[in-house]
Amino acid sequence: MRLSKAGGPEEAGADRAEGTDGAAAAAARPPGLSRGMVLLLAVTCGVAVGNVYFPQAVSPLVADGLNVSADTAALVVTATQFGYAGGIFLLVPLGDRIPYRTLIVTLLSLTGLGLLGAAAAPGIPPLIAASVLIGVTTVVAQVVAPTAAGLVPEERRGAVAGTLLSGSIGGMLLSRVFGGAVGEWLGWRAPYLMTSVVALLIACVLARALPRSTAPSRQRYPALLAESLRLLRTEPDLRRSGFYQAMIFGGFSALWTGVALLLTGPEYGLGASAVGVLALVNAATMLCTPVAGRQVDRRGSDAVNLVCMVAVLVASAVLFAGGIGGAVGLAALAVGSLLLDVAMQSGTVANQVRIFGLSDEARARLNTAYMTCAYVGGSIGSWLSVQAYGAFGWSGVCGLVALLATLALTRHVAHLRGAGQPVTPS
Structure with a gap:
């Protein structure tokens, strides 16, 4: 497929540039992805993505360790996600310009150094600065996804995207468990130190395991x-x-920003490891995303998006009961967070299959634009969650989730009606 163009002289020049890029990409393309390489890349995605999420579990420990309020400590989470959004915009496009082995190994190495800086941070300002650096550089998963999409047939992109996303989900879940448990045992600095070692080790493995490739595009960085x-x-x-x-x-x-405040607050009085245990319940999502990918291949992205948005609304209602406390509240948090996680990740597969079908030559740049939007939204969601929890408690967080899902659903229904498609999940 080709990108839609207006047809003017400037666009014609862009077409010629993309044609050049396409020829270079075809020449630089590796022979394919073996099953073992897909698994290795899935593990790499998990290692990289985990660095964005384990701070959610340790932020209460940061508050105690640095003698700051919970709201202030939660800024570490927001800083990491804002950095991640910035890294997606600034660095992921280099996947169309720099050989992927060089880019991936370099990013993982810089992430390891940023994690070391966070472990040594004497106060909140340097920790926030290090968190931004971690977020900016730990964008390897967003380099891997468009690379893999170009190495498989179009009819299998959903399944492969689901497999890679399962690796990312594993990193998200295990990183919260790891961060909460190790943080309570050895202090909040320990998770940062240990993850730095893991990132650097993975970088060394990939420096040897990934095949060489040439730059798929000759466009300059500003372009x-x-x-x-x-x-x-x-x-x-x-x-x-x-x-x-x-x-x-x-x-x-x-x-996930609000639930850390809820579980460690007076309603439950649990430790930071409880956040990781709750996240571990969502391990079933790893099994669901490949299924979602096959549904996208069969039914199309729009149909899967519709089901996912409705599921998020249902999840927000279930999560509301988490404010009750006790066993009933914990059960509601487990079921609601699992439903929300499955819906969000399945929607990610649907969205990425849609955008990767727009062009064969600019997938990294398409993914850059898409994921920048996603993580700007995630950063704002984390910040709004702290404000909503402070003003209205847990019910405010659930209301925020419902509001954001309603905005997405309203936009999607408008699109389906304009395209003459059914607006009921099937």
Whole structure:
């Protein structure tokens, strides 16, 4: 497929540039992805993505260790996610310019150094600065996804995207368990130190395991950045996919930022490890995303998006009962968070399959625009969650999740009606 163009002289020049990029990409393309390489890349995604999420479990420990309020400590989570959004915009486009082995190994190495800096931070300001650096550089999963999409047939992209996403989900879940448990045992600095070692070790493994490749594009860096913005302006399917994910991922981030405050607060009085245990319940999501990918291949992205948005609304209602406390509340948190997690991740597969079908030559730039929208939404969702929890308690967080899902669903229903598609889940 080709990107939609207006047809003017400037666009014609862009077409010629993309044609050059496409020829270079075809020449640079590796022979394919073996099953073992897909698994290795899935593990790499998990290692990288985990660095964004384990701070959610340790933020209460940071508050105690640095003698700051819980709200202030939660800024570490927000800083990491804002850094991640910035890294997606600034660094992921380099996947169309730099050989992927060089880029992936470099990013993991810089992430390891940032984690070391966070472990040594004497106070909140340097910890927030290190968290931004961690977020900016730990974007390997967003480099891997478009690379893999270009190495498999179109009819299998959903299944492969689901497999890679399962690796990312594993990193998200295990990182929270790891961060909470190790943080309570050895202090909040220990998770940062240990994850730095893991990131550097993985970088060494990939430096030897990944095959060599040449740069798929000859465009200069400023042109790559400008192209991501242009794609967001000119591609309606990219814009709406980015909006869907910004809203749903914003609700997801709001949940996990707020639930750390709820579980460690007076309603439950649990430790930081409880956040990780709750996240571990969502391990079933790893099994669901490949299924969601096959449904996308069979039914299309729009149908899967619709079901996912309705599921997030249902999840927000179930999560509301988490404010009751006790066994009933914990059960509601487990069921509601699992439903929300499955819906968010399945929607991610649907959105990425849609946008990767827009162009064969600019997948990294398409993914840059899309994931920047997603993580800006996630960062805002985390910040709004702290405000909602402070003003209205847990019910405010659940209301925020429902509001964001409603905005996404309203936009999607408008699109389906305009396209003459059914607006009821099937």
